[in-house]
Amino acid sequence: MTDVLERPAAIAQPEPSVKSMRTWTTPVTPAPQAEARRNTATIRTVDVIRLLGCGAAAIGLTSWLFFFALPLRGELGFILTSYLVFLVLFTILTAFDEDRPTVRDRVMAVVMHSLAFLLVLALASVVIYTVGRGIEPLQNLNFFTEDMSLAGPLDPLTAGGVLHAIAGTLIQISIALAISIPLGLLTAIFLTEFPSPYARFVRTVVEAMTALPSIVAGLFIYATVIVFLGFERSGFAASLAITVMMLPIIIRSADVVLRLVPGNLKEAARALGASTWRTVWTVTLPTARSGLTTSIILGTARGIGETSPVLLTAGATTFLNLNPFSGPMTSLPLTTFTFIKSPEETMIARGFGTAAVLMVIVLLLFALARAIGGRGPGQLSRRQQRSRERQSRDDDYRSRARELGVATDGRGARPRVRRLKALPSLPGRSTPPSLPAAPIELSATDASASQEDTP
Amino acid sequence: MADVKVDTPRVLSKRVDGPDGIFRFVAHSGGTIVVAVMSLVGVFLLVQGLTAIQAAGPEFATTQSWDPNSGNFGIAAVLAGTFFIAVTAIAVALPLSLGTALYISEYAPPKLKAALISIVDLMAAIPSVVYGLWGFFFLSPNILSVSQWISTYFGWIPIFSVEGFDATDPLATPTVFAASTFIAGIVVALMVAPITSSIMREVFTQAPLGEREGALALGATRWGMISSVVLPFGRGGIIGGTMLGLGRSLGETIAVFIIISPVFVIQPRILEKGANSISALIALRYNEASVFEISALMAAGLTLFLITLVINFLASMIIARSRSGSASD
Numbered sequence: 001m002t003d004v005l006e007r008p009a010a011i012a013q014p015e016p017s018v019k020s021m022r023t024w025t026t027p028v029t030p031a032p033q034a035e036a037r038r039n040t041a042t043i044r045t046v047d048v049i050r051l052l053g054c055g056a057a058a059i060g061l062t063s064w065l066f067f068f069a070l071p072l073r074g075e076l077g078f079i080l081t082s083y084l085v086f087l088v089l090f091t092i093l094t095a096f097d098e099d100r101p102t103v104r105d106r107v108m109a110v111v112m113h114s115l116a117f118l119l120v121l122a123l124a125s126v127v128i129y130t131v132g133r134g135i136e137p138l139q140n141l142n143f144f145t146e147d148m149s150l151a152g153p154l155d156p157l158t159a160g161g162v163l164h165a166i167a168g169t170l171i172q173i174s175i176a177l178a179i180s181i182p183l184g185l186l187t188a189i190f191l192t193e194f195p196s197p198y199a200r201f202v203r204t205v206v207e208a209m210t211a212l213p214s215i216v217a218g219l220f221i222y223a224t225v226i227v228f229l230g231f232e233r234s235g236f237a238a239s240l241a242i243t244v245m246m247l248p249i250i251i252r253s254a255d256v257v258l259r260l261v262p263g264n265l266k267e268a269a270r271a272l273g274a275s276t277w278r279t280v281w282t283v284t285l286p287t288a289r290s291g292l293t294t295s296i297i298l299g300t301a302r303g304i305g306e307t308s309p310v311l312l313t314a315g316a317t318t319f320l321n322l323n324p325f326s327g328p329m330t331s332l333p334l335t336t337f338t339f340i341k342s343p344e345e346t347m348i349a350r351g352f353g354t355a356a357v358l359m360v361i362v363l364l365l366f367a368l369a370r371a372i373g374g375r376g377p378g379q380l381s382r383r384q385q386r387s388r389e390r391q392s393r394d395d396d397y398r399s400r401a402r403e404l405g406v407a408t409d410g411r412g413a414r415p416r417v418r419r420l421k422a423l424p425s426l427p428g429r430s431t432p433p434s435l436p437a438a439p440i441e442l443s444a445t446d447a448s449a450s451q452e453d454t455p
Numbered sequence: 456m457a458d459v460k461v462d463t464p465r466v467l468s469k470r471v472d473g474p475d476g477i478f479r480f481v482a483h484s485g486g487t488i489v490v491a492v493m494s495l496v497g498v499f500l501l502v503q504g505l506t507a508i509q510a511a512g513p514e515f516a517t518t519q520s521w522d523p524n525s526g527n528f529g530i531a532a533v534l535a536g537t538f539f540i541a542v543t544a545i546a547v548a549l550p551l552s553l554g555t556a557l558y559i560s561e562y563a564p565p566k567l568k569a570a571l572i573s574i575v576d577l578m579a580a581i582p583s584v585v586y587g588l589w590g591f592f593f594l595s596p597n598i599l600s601v602s603q604w605i606s607t608y609f610g611w612i613p614i615f616s617v618e619g620f621d622a623t624d625p626l627a628t629p630t631v632f633a634a635s636t637f638i639a640g641i642v643v644a645l646m647v648a649p650i651t652s653s654i655m656r657e658v659f660t661q662a663p664l665g666e667r668e669g670a671l672a673l674g675a676t677r678w679g680m681i682s683s684v685v686l687p688f689g690r691g692g693i694i695g696g697t698m699l700g701l702g703r704s705l706g707e708t709i710a711v712f713i714i715i716s717p718v719f720v721i722q723p724r725i726l727e728k729g730a731n732s733i734s735a736l737i738a739l740r741y742n743e744a745s746v747f748e749i750s751a752l753m754a755a756g757l758t759l760f761l762i763t764l765v766i767n768f769l770a771s772m773i774i775a776r777s778r779s780g781s782a783s784d
Contacts, residue, residue: 075597105678112558118551130585202486211767216706216759219741302580362581
C-alpha cells in the first residue's frame, strides 16, 4: 500500500544548523545515521493477521448465531451471514489503529477481491457442474458415433448418441459461415475504406441489428421461410437464422479491427502507387489478419451456442440428417434443450453430455481465437517476423546486386540455403556495398542484363 | 543550359477505373446487401407486428393475457416480466461486474490479470443453454433456502413478499420459491456480467496514468485513487456497460425459458414462483401458431427489439463519449 502516513521516523532528518544566511560556510552535516531500510512490500503482516483473525471470528460468531442464538438455516445463508459478519468485524478491527481513509481503503479492497472471486467462482461452477454431470455419457464411445433414432428414453447410456447433433451443428455453422464471412468482411471493408454518408448509414443499421434478440431472428426466418414460403424446417433455414444473428456481430468487430490498422501503412501503399484494391489486399487485410480471424471465431462461438433461432427453424429430430435442404436437422444446443425437457434421468444425463460437448467446442474455438488473435494489427508472431526479415533481406540483396550491376535471376527466388549463406557478409546499408564472393553466379556478370535492371 | 520546362499543374482526378472501380462496386454492393437483409428483417417485423397491434388496438399495451385467436392479447404481463427479470439481473450483475472490473484493472497482479481477462471473456462465449442447465439443476434447488430466508426476514418489503408462504409454519414447503424471477435473474446476471465487466475494465484501464500517479503522490490510498480518478473517468463505461448488459438480458431466451414457469399476470413478487418474458413467450407459443398468432408474436418481438435498440444506442453513445476522455474533466 502506498501510504505516506506510515513513513518510518528514521527518514526525517534533523535540520542542518545554518548560523548565518550571509556566510557561505558549509552547513555542519550531522553524523550519517544508519537509515532504516523501508519495507516496500505491498502487503503488511498486520493486514494478513487482521484478515485471518476476522475470518476465524466471523465463522465462529456465525456458527453461534446459526446454531444457538437465531433460528437460521441453509448453507448459502451461513456463508452470506459469515461474510457480512466478517466485513463488520474487519471494519471495526481496522478502525482501532488506522485512520478513516485507510479503513475505507482496506474494506473496499476486501470487497473488490471478494466480488471478483465470487464471479469467477460462479462461472467456474457453471463449467465444472456441467462437465461433471456430463462426463458419464461421454465415457461411452457410442455417444459420439450413434444418433438417437434407435434409443428410447428408457435405454441406458450405452445406446444412442448425439452424432446427429454434432453433424447438424457443423453443417449449419458451415453454411452460416460460408454466407457471413465473405459478406461480413466485404461490408466491414466497405465501412472502413469507403467512408461516406452511405457507409455511416450502413454502420448505423448494422449496429441497430446487433440489438436484435436472437429469438426474433429465428422468428423472422420461421415466418418468412417456413410459414410464408412454405419450406419445411431444415438445417438451411437454421443456418439462415444463425446468419442473420451472426452477421452484425462479425461486421461490427471486423469494422473495429480494420479501423485499428495504422493509417500510415495504407498511406505508404498509396504513395507507392498502389490502387485501393491493392492496398486493401496487400496491406490492410494482412495487417488485420489476426484480429479478423478472432472476430470471426468469436462470432462462430456465439452462433454455435445459440439455441433459440435453431429451436424455431431447424426442428428437433432424433436421426442423422446430412442434407441441410430437406428434413429437420437438430444441433447441439437444441438437442441439449430437448434432452433436459425429459423427466428421465438418463435423458438428462445425455443433455449434460451434449452441453459438455458443445462447451468443449466453444472452448476450443476460443482457445484458437486466443492463439491466433490477441495481437493488435501489425504485431507479428515470431514466425511472421522471421519471414518478414527474410523477405526484406532478400530485397536488400537484390537491390544491392542491382547497384553493383550484377544480374540476379529476375524474381529473386534463389534457394534459401545460398541466400542465408550470403547474408552474414552483407553488412548494414551505411557501409559501402560489397558483395560476397560466395554466390558464384553473381560474379558471372552479364552486363547487358544488369543494364536493364538499373534504372 | 537547356531550356527549362515550365511545370504545369498536374491534373488531379478522383476518377477510379479498372479493377478499383470493380472493387468499389463490389464493396458497395456488399454493404447494400447487408442493409437490404437487415431492413427486410426490420420492415417485416414492423409490418407483421403492426397488423397484430392494429387488430388488438390500444389494449395491446394493457392486456395481460395472451390469447390472439380470440383477439384478447397484450404484452402488459410479458413486458413487465421481462423488465423484472432484467432489472433483477442487472441488480446482481452490476456489483459483480464492477467489482471484477476494478479488481482486474486495479488490484490483480499482472500474471493473474491476463488469466482473469481470458476467463471473463471466455465466459461471455459460453452458450446460454449451458447457463440454463446450471440454473435449473444446480442453482434452483440450492437457492430455495436463500429465497425462503430473504422472504422470511425481508417479506415486509413488497417485492420480497410471497403469497402462500407462511414463515411461521414449520412445515411450509419451499416449492413456492422455485421457478421465480429471482432465479432467472441470477442466471441472466451471470450471463451478462462478463460482457458488462469487460466493457468497464476497458474504460478503467484507459484512466490517465498521470492523474492516477498524481493522486497517489498526494498521499491517496489505493481506494482514494480509485474513487477520485478511476471511477469518475470510467463513469460512462459503467453506465454504458450496464445498459448494454440490460439490453442483452432483455433478449435472453433459452436460459429464462428453461427456468421459469410462465404466468400471464403482472407478478412483481420476484421470489415467488411464476415469471415471464417476451422471448420466453415466443419460444413457448411459436409452435402450432396460426398466421395471426405469429403476427401477434412478431408484435411482441417488435416491442422487445425496439426497447433493446433504444437501450443499445444510448449505451454505445455513452461508451463512445467516455472513451474520448471527456468524462474525466
